[in-house]
Amino acid sequence: MTPSVQYHCPCLASAPVPPPPHLPSSSYSFHPLHTLFFCEECDAIRCNRCVSVEVSTYYCPNCLFEVPSASVRAEKNRCARNCFMCPNCRNTLTVVASDPPDTGDGRLTVPVSTVGEPPFYLYCNHCRWDSAEVGIVFEKPTGLAAQLQRYEDSAPDSLEFDRLKEHFEPFLRAASLPSSLSSSMAHPGSVVHPSSAAHSHHLHSSSITAAASAALARDIPGVGKYTPSLARSTSARAGRDRSVNKDEMAEYRSRLDITNASVVGGGGGDADVEFIKRVEKISSVASLEQRWGNSWATSLRTRDIRPQRIPLHSKRSKRCPVCTHILIKPEQKAQSVRYKIKLVAANYLPAITVALPHTFPTPETVKRGLGKPASASAANDRSNVALHPGESYSFHLALTNPLYDPIQVRLATPRVHATSSSSGTQEKARRPPFGVSIPTSTFTVAAFAEAWEYDEDEEMYWTDEEEFGGVGSNRGSRNKEGKSKAKAKSVGVLEKRANTTIVGGEVIIGKEARGRLKFIMLVQYTYRSDDPVPSESGEGGGADTKASTNKAPETKTFEFYTVIDLGEIIPTKLDGDPDG
Amino acid sequence: MDPPIYYSKAEFIETDTGNKVSRRATIAGPQNIILGGKTIIASGAIIRGDLRRSGPGHAVVISLGRYCLIGEGCIMRPPYKTYRGAFNYYPMKIGDHVHIGANSVVEAATIGNNVEIGKNCIIGKFTIIKDCAKIADNTIIPPNTVVPALALFAGSPGRFVEDLPESTQEIVEAYTKQYYTRFQPLDR
Numbered sequence: 001m002t003p004s005v006q007y008h009c010p011c012l013a014s015a016p017v018p019p020p021p022h023l024p025s026s027s028y029s030f031h032p033l034h035t036l037f038f039c040e041e042c043d044a045i046r047c048n049r050c051v052s053v054e055v056s057t058y059y060c061p062n063c064l065f066e067v068p069s070a071s072v073r074a075e076k077n078r079c080a081r082n083c084f085m086c087p088n089c090r091n092t093l094t095v096v097a098s099d100p101p102d103t104g105d106g107r108l109t110v111p112v113s114t115v116g117e118p119p120f121y122l123y124c125n126h127c128r129w130d131s132a133e134v135g136i137v138f139e140k141p142t143g144l145a146a147q148l149q150r151y152e153d154s155a156p157d158s159l160e161f162d163r164l165k166e167h168f169e170p171f172l173r174a175a176s177l178p179s180s181l182s183s184s185m186a187h188p189g190s191v192v193h194p195s196s197a198a199h200s201h202h203l204h205s206s207s208i209t210a211a212a213s214a215a216l217a218r219d220i221p222g223v224g225k226y227t228p229s230l231a232r233s234t235s236a237r238a239g240r241d242r243s244v245n246k247d248e249m250a251e252y253r254s255r256l257d258i259t260n261a262s263v264v265g266g267g268g269g270d271a272d273v274e275f276i277k278r279v280e281k282i283s284s285v286a287s288l289e290q291r292w293g294n295s296w297a298t299s300l301r302t303r304d305i306r307p308q309r310i311p312l313h314s315k316r317s318k319r320c321p322v323c324t325h326i327l328i329k330p331e332q333k334a335q336s337v338r339y340k341i342k343l344v345a346a347n348y349l350p351a352i353t354v355a356l357p358h359t360f361p362t363p364e365t366v367k368r369g370l371g372k373p374a375s376a377s378a379a380n381d382r383s384n385v386a387l388h389p390g391e392s393y394s395f396h397l398a399l400t401n402p403l404y405d406p407i408q409v410r411l412a413t414p415r416v417h418a419t420s421s422s423s424g425t426q427e428k429a430r431r432p433p434f435g436v437s438i439p440t441s442t443f444t445v446a447a448f449a450e451a452w453e454y455d456e457d458e459e460m461y462w463t464d465e466e467e468f469g470g471v472g473s474n475r476g477s478r479n480k481e482g483k484s485k486a487k488a489k490s491v492g493v494l495e496k497r498a499n500t501t502i503v504g505g506e507v508i509i510g511k512e513a514r515g516r517l518k519f520i521m522l523v524q525y526t527y528r529s530d531d532p533v534p535s536e537s538g539e540g541g542g543a544d545t546k547a548s549t550n551k552a553p554e555t556k557t558f559e560f561y562t563v564i565d566l567g568e569i570i571p572t573k574l575d576g577d578p579d580g
Numbered sequence: 581m582d583p584p585i586y587y588s589k590a591e592f593i594e595t596d597t598g599n600k601v602s603r604r605a606t607i608a609g610p611q612n613i614i615l616g617g618k619t620i621i622a623s624g625a626i627i628r629g630d631l632r633r634s635g636p637g638h639a640v641v642i643s644l645g646r647y648c649l650i651g652e653g654c655i656m657r658p659p660y661k662t663y664r665g666a667f668n669y670y671p672m673k674i675g676d677h678v679h680i681g682a683n684s685v686v687e688a689a690t691i692g693n694n695v696e697i698g699k700n701c702i703i704g705k706f707t708i709i710k711d712c713a714k715i716a717d718n719t720i721i722p723p724n725t726v727v728p729a730l731a732l733f734a735g736s737p738g739r740f741v742e743d744l745p746e747s748t749q750e751i752v753e754a755y756t757k758q759y760y761t762r763f764q765p766l767d768r
Contacts, residue, residue, distance in 0.1 A: 034747045034750075035745045061726070061731070062726050063726070064710075087694060092725055124718075125704065125724060125725075125763070126722040126736075218721075313740075334728075335711070337712045337730060337748070337749055342747075344747045353582075
């Protein structure tokens, strides 16, 4: 496990301080930088857990056909062309033709038709299942879904679903009409405002759920009556009466009685018991994985499972949950990887990588490794990655600036361990099992220039002290400044090249330390702001951003938390020994 | 920041466009193979450029883009089938920034840009892998599979696991470029 850095998204936390990293639940608050977004409007980090998501395109993952959203519902969210999933292994099925008729002379004939001989089968390239096993053959190799339409339409689940839809249809029509009217009345002249759309949708769905709960609450002989907690209040009688009057729902009668469903191949019941009694091979019973993709309880027999059309995938656009500004808007074309709008955190926050220099292979060890053939990779492996208690290690943090202006960075390691109230008293009393020292003074990370400028000259970097002496940095907590040899210094700015600055830190691991070596690091950076007035930035994004008033008016400071994971602390072999 | 990956200078041939090809790799039919530049072919890899379409004239069998890596012990073999009674090989096209992990067997028809293929994978015949997709280690992709853009596939048979983040293209591009610069010769 190589050391890693994850960034904190404050969406789950009530306080701006992140949870202590040794709690397992804290992993929900920390994310790799490349999965995060950045809302310019709120000046805040957003993650996949907090953004609101909308579907922008539907497509089939196999034939890559972009399905218009109008037909997605009609086609039941599955590909309506030639794409089927193997019922056995869920691989994509291919259409194969029958063998050409045998001419009798023992030689293969050259097929005349380009598509092959009918009948056609669906065939799995992985598990060799073929659709003839379940009696599905096709006259022509195109439009297979249409050819299978009659099977699908006569399936008990789709019949039942159609019946349900039919049952709710008049009610839905009645319910959707006034609500959409009222919402458009409420915002006269306004074009589709997200909140109004959401509002009308909410109304719509609430009346559907009311109807559904009314249907659920009806009396079923032999089943205890379900009363929603709302109805148990004093106004229960009136509320129920009103809803009944308003909805006018007739009682729904299912097409199929559940008590005899197993007779016709549904789930459960005596038919399945009979089948299980006679099972000879385990493979003849369909596994849960093979069955649970179906919307209806299916037969337990493997040979009864039918191929299903492939479910559609979608491309999604993402919005900031606070200001509803779009953060991600993909291009319409399904297989394009470009975006019309892409506000990812990697373009705003400095990228941090962490490395433990003692795990790097030295040229000497590699040389030894290269002597033996085919072991070059083994020599390049980071074999010595273990951290041992009672030792101290230096680590490198590389900060890369994505902005076109230089930034001033300040690092800090707040003691989240000690202040956390949730982790109990004994946790509080104990000293943190390791101590981390990182440079606490401000240092500069140079501006990002266009990629072509660095493309060829990766070798050109400078460790000249004078280059960054002017910043007034290097007053690290463990002061080793003034050393003429850069090698001896382990805490402080080590190296600057292009838009990356490498700083060194040190960690001292206590003798009793166990588990993963993780600590929180607060990163503060000051950049030149394009906004002349950074006054309202504090309101939208919460507490993690503030306009710096004591500095030049054009600079802004942003701060965020990261968790640095240096790896597992592995007890040394002499662990039983009292000396450690 | 990552340490260099050293290789023995004697083992690799570097071309004018920066391709680094191991002398221990088996390159069959090199006249039918195109390397885009800055592509690394590690030792023990087998690239079958000799399996060309029948018929006269020059044919490109395998084309690789820039900043690709063919890992150690990989086998790159063009896909083949019998179509209308005639057996034939079909060309394999691989885009830029494609890394293929060690000991994988690739018979894909098309691999897009910024694709990562893990170690010990088998990519079946005529597989189409779209841009920015990723195949996890030890995955078996059956023949004729289509891997859509920005999808992670894993398992046997390889199935869709999750959508990759929106910034995958930048990540993979940066990683492959960095890998090339880290790949440094070492004199003995």
